[in-house]
Amino acid sequence: xxAANPSTGMTRPPPPQKKWTNLRIAGHVLMALWILxxxxxxxxxxxxxxxxxxQKYWPEYVDxxxxxxxxxxxxxxxxxxxxxxxxxxxxxxxxxxxxxxxAYVNFFRGTPLLAQAFMVYYGFGSFSEELKAAxxxxxxxxxxxxxxFTFSLNTAAYQAEILRGAIQNVPRGQWEGGEAxxxxxxxIFFKIILPQALMVALRPYGNEIILMIKGSAIASIVTIxxxxxxxxxxYSRSYDFQAYIWAAVAYLLIVETLRRIWDKIEARLTxxxxx
Amino acid sequence: xxxxxxxxSFGEQGWGDTIASGVLITVSLALxxxxxxxxxxxxxxxxxxxxxxxxxxxxxxxxxxxRGLPELLTLFLVYFGVQIAIQEFIKLLGYDIYFEVNxxxxxxxxxxxxxxxxxxxxxxxxxxxxxxxQYEGGYAxxxxxxxTMRLIILPQLIRxxxxxxxxxxxxxxxxTSLVSVIGLADLVREAGIAARVTxxxxxxxxxxxxxxxxxxxxxxVGLLHIERWSKRGDxxx
Numbered sequence: 001x002x003a004a005n006p007s008t009g010m011t012r013p014p015p016p017q018k019k020w021t022n023l024r025i026a027g028h029v030l031m032a033l034w035i036l037x038x039x040x041x042x043x044x045x046x047x048x049x050x051x052x053x054x055q056k057y058w059p060e061y062v063d064x065x066x067x068x069x070x071x072x073x074x075x076x077x078x079x080x081x082x083x084x085x086x087x088x089x090x091x092x093x094x095x096x097x098x099x100x101x102x103a104y105v106n107f108f109r110g111t112p113l114l115a116q117a118f119m120v121y122y123g124f125g126s127f128s129e130e131l132k133a134a135x136x137x138x139x140x141x142x143x144x145x146x147x148x149f150t151f152s153l154n155t156a157a158y159q160a161e162i163l164r165g166a167i168q169n170v171p172r173g174q175w176e177g178g179e180a181x182x183x184x185x186x187x188i189f190f191k192i193i194l195p196q197a198l199m200v201a202l203r204p205y206g207n208e209i210i211l212m213i214k215g216s217a218i219a220s221i222v223t224i225x226x227x228x229x230x231x232x233x234x235y236s237r238s239y240d241f242q243a244y245i246w247a248a249v250a251y252l253l254i255v256e257t258l259r260r261i262w263d264k265i266e267a268r269l270t271x272x273x274x275x
Numbered sequence: 276x277x278x279x280x281x282x283x284s285f286g287e288q289g290w291g292d293t294i295a296s297g298v299l300i301t302v303s304l305a306l307x308x309x310x311x312x313x314x315x316x317x318x319x320x321x322x323x324x325x326x327x328x329x330x331x332x333x334x335x336x337x338x339x340x341x342r343g344l345p346e347l348l349t350l351f352l353v354y355f356g357v358q359i360a361i362q363e364f365i366k367l368l369g370y371d372i373y374f375e376v377n378x379x380x381x382x383x384x385x386x387x388x389x390x391x392x393x394x395x396x397x398x399x400x401x402x403x404x405x406x407x408x409q410y411e412g413g414y415a416x417x418x419x420x421x422x423t424m425r426l427i428i429l430p431q432l433i434r435x436x437x438x439x440x441x442x443x444x445x446x447x448x449x450x451t452s453l454v455s456v457i458g459l460a461d462l463v464r465e466a467g468i469a470a471r472v473t474x475x476x477x478x479x480x481x482x483x484x485x486x487x488x489x490x491x492x493x494x495x496v497g498l499l500h501i502e503r504w505s506k507r508g509d510x511x512x
Binding site: 021023024026027028031033034106107110111112113114115116119122123124125126127213214215216217218220221228231232241244247248252255256259 | 333342343346347352359445449450452455456476479481483488491492
């Protein structure tokens with residue numbers, strides 16, 4: 001409605017019209033496609049909730065989900081413990097410490113997780129006699145331990161780099177300030193440097209957790225029935241493509257929920273840095 | 276030791292040529308993925324950087340999906356999904372032919388999806404590093420939007436995005452190993468076959484690790500050179 005000004009009889013200029021530029025058309029078309037596929041997905045999932053496939057396999061998906069969470073959390077914790085000495089080695093000025101740590105990190109970051117898992121699960125089998133003699137065969141014979149072993153070593157390399165980068169990025173002045181106050185190096189490190197470093201490291205740590213959840217799908221290839229493993233088993237038994245659709249929805253939900261929770265935590269912990 | 280060397284040699288006795296062909300496939304899959312992923316990633320970054328909210332949202336949905344799915348699952352979705360779709364289509368036409376998707380092609384479709392969603396983030400943060408004045412300067416000189424992008428923004432953008440893209444290349448190189456699961460005769464698969472036949476898994480999987488390490492080391496050196504080349508304009512300062 002364009003109201004006329006009662007005193008002058010002039011009409012107010014109309015608000016600038018939003019033009020249908022090419023970009024806007026493209027954006028709307030793409031959004032329409034997303035919405036349609038989203039609706040179709042919802043319809044597809046909704047109509048299949050009562051299907052024999054879902055009725056038969058949903059408990060296995062839940063089992064797989066639990067296994068995935070177990071693998072990821074155990075590996076992340078073990079990796080975090082292992083990453084501390086590696087990060088210390090990386091940051092050390094002594095070559096005896098820094099070189100092995102450098103080699104370790106480069107080895108695990110330079111080779112695919114799949115190849116590492118094959119190496120541990122199949123490759124170490126070459127030494128079954130020696131391992132039996134050393135009393136370690138029970139460990140390397142079991143796919144579960146092999147996966148935990150590989151994933152822990154792998155994530156330790158990544159976490160060590162995150163930790164080292166975060167600690168070394170704390171400005172020198174923080175060390176000097178602590179020393180000027182007469183604090184011991186231990187106190188400076190644990191009370192001043194580490195809290196600031198971990199604050200910076202929150203985001204990369206969150207990314208590492210998500211990468212680990214996604215990477216844990218590889219466990220399914222070495223015979224572990226995690227979420228991905230149960231999916232592959234369900235598909236190979238039923239030849240029903242919805243096996244993969246359900247898995248995709250599950251993984252997306254896990255990763256997105258975790259990302260959002262992590263963002264909240266990060267926002268909460270760094271609220272004193274916001275201006 | 277001699278036995279190991281015989282197994283790794285080329286020719287009748289050894290598995291050298293099999294492994295070498297696997298390396299070739301691994302590298303060519305990564306190289307085939309790269310341009311598709313880069314172009315797609317750049318277009319998505321453009322969409323995220325545009326002023327149109329609907330386009331931004333559409334691009335963000337794309338990256339959320341493909342960064343949230345495990346690469347292995349994306350690969351299976353493409354491999355089986357495309358196969359089923361084509362099969363249904365053939366049936367619709369009234370033919371009864373069994374159709375199998377080539378695993379190399381499936382890799383070439385799935386890996387760029389993942390690569391592009393990460394690359395778009397790299398490009399986007401590079402876009403944020405370019406001041407508005409660069410665009411305005413281009414328009415003030417009478418350049419068209421396209422020419423401003425190509426002659427002024429893109430050269431700076433590549434320099435800013437290179438470190439992140441280099442990292443993504445290394446990740447891509449490692450991700451190609453997943454395609455072995457759907458039957459591509461790449462390095463991991465060929466070594467797996469060799470390990471099973473010769474019963475020497477440690478030797479062959481050790482070789483796989485060493486070869487991947489070499490590939491990433493060569494890539495790192497190459498990336499260092501490219502980065503130095505891209506920064507040659509900075510040297511004068």
